[in-house]
Amino acid sequence: MNSFRFIERGIRAEIARQERILEGGGEVVQETLHFDPGSGAISSLRSKEEAHDYRYFPEPDLVPVAISEEMLSAARAALPELPAARAERLERTLALSPDSAHLLAFRGELGDYFERAVLAAGDDGASAQALANWVTGELVARLEDGADPAASRVSPQALAALLALLGERRISVGAARRVLDRLVAEGGEPGEIVRAEGLTAMDSEGELAGIVAAALAANAAAAERVRGGNEKAIGPIVGHVMRETKGRADGAEVARLIHAQLGL
Numbered sequence: 001m002n003s004f005r006f007i008e009r010g011i012r013a014e015i016a017r018q019e020r021i022l023e024g025g026g027e028v029v030q031e032t033l034h035f036d037p038g039s040g041a042i043s044s045l046r047s048k049e050e051a052h053d054y055r056y057f058p059e060p061d062l063v064p065v066a067i068s069e070e071m072l073s074a075a076r077a078a079l080p081e082l083p084a085a086r087a088e089r090l091e092r093t094l095a096l097s098p099d100s101a102h103l104l105a106f107r108g109e110l111g112d113y114f115e116r117a118v119l120a121a122g123d124d125g126a127s128a129q130a131l132a133n134w135v136t137g138e139l140v141a142r143l144e145d146g147a148d149p150a151a152s153r154v155s156p157q158a159l160a161a162l163l164a165l166l167g168e169r170r171i172s173v174g175a176a177r178r179v180l181d182r183l184v185a186e187g188g189e190p191g192e193i194v195r196a197e198g199l200t201a202m203d204s205e206g207e208l209a210g211i212v213a214a215a216l217a218a219n220a221a222a223a224e225r226v227r228g229g230n231e232k233a234i235g236p237i238v239g240h241v242m243r244e245t246k247g248r249a250d251g252a253e254v255a256r257l258i259h260a261q262l263g264l
Contacts, residue, residue, distance in 0.1 A: 010035035013042055086111060094118065094128035103136050109148040110135055116156035126163030134163060138177065142184045153187035154180070162190040174247030175199040201250055208241075208249055212257040215240035227262050234258060 013035060018028050031047040081089070087105035090096045096104070104111040114135045118128050139149055139159065150156075162183070166176045171194055179193045194200055215237045216223045225233035234255065241254045 006035070006037045009037065009040070010042075013040055017042055083108070096129055096132055100129065100132040100136065104132060109150065110140070113149040113156055116150075117160045120157040120160040121164065126160060126167045130163055130167065131160065134159060134180075138180055139184075142180065152184060154183045155187075158183055158188070158190055165190060165194065169201055169250060169253075170194075171199055171201050172248055172250045174242065174251075175201070178247065199248055201248060201253075208245070208253070209257055209261075211241055211244050211249070212237075212254060212261060215244070216258065216261060223258075223262060226258065227264065 014033065021028055029047065032045045034043045034045050035041075036043070083105040087098075087101040090101040090104060090111070091098060094101075104114050114132055117131050117135065121128075121131060135149065139152075139154060143149060143152055159180075162176055162179055165171045165179075166173065171179070175194070178197070178199060179190050182188065182193050182197075183190065218240060219237045222233045222236045226237070237258055238251060238254050241249055242251075
């Protein structure tokens with residue numbers, strides 16, 4: 001066979017052939033077979049009945065090895081946590097979704113980074129699921145394909161601190177993404193970036209309420225449609241607020257203020 005694709009097709013054809021033999025009560029014999037990629041047919045070339053037909057012979061330089069239970073126990077103890085077991089643990093102990101747990105477990109570098117971020121967050125930090133979402137989504141999307149986040153400028157501690165600011169609603173999702181962009185490019189500490197760029201979330205009882213009122217006045221037709229029950233019409237109003245606040249406003253809070261000011 002001259003390609004891996006033909007090898008795969010040949011193996012699948014042989015599996016099917018042997019299944020038919022066994023299901024028919026026959027016995028599979030040792031032989032060399034030929035697979036024709038054109039027709040998909042398998043034909044016999046020559047039979048081989050004993051080990052010497054394959055030119056097998058003992059390796060004279062290798063002594064027999066007796067495998068003891070102690071050797072097996074030591075080998076088992078030396079094994080790292082396997083991906084399936086890690087996925088089960090992450091799902092059970094950190095309440096991750098099955099998809100998140102599976103991705104983090106089977107991409108070990110992401111799982112290692114995530115677990116360091118969870119430790120950095122502690123009991124009062126961002127939820128494990130939020131950290132998992134940002135590791136596998138926002139952070140991975142900003143790195144080269146297949147890159148190890150541990151090799152990036154974003155430390156697990158920095159990501160945990162960023163998610164803590166977001167969880168406390170001290171910054172908006174849009175602002176958190178801008179901070180992450182800076183971290184990926186330059187590294188640093190999230191709190192300092194927030195202060196330097198003026199990204200602190202706005203107080204809904206102060207300036208933000210006024211900006212929402214102005215957005216409603218500027219988008220009166222959309223406001224009337226929202227008042228009439230068309231929730232999709234809220235988009236232009238939210239967009240107006242986000243432009244005015246340069247992304248500092250929290251989207252959920254903006255939506256709440258819009259509904260409140262419309263008497264809904």
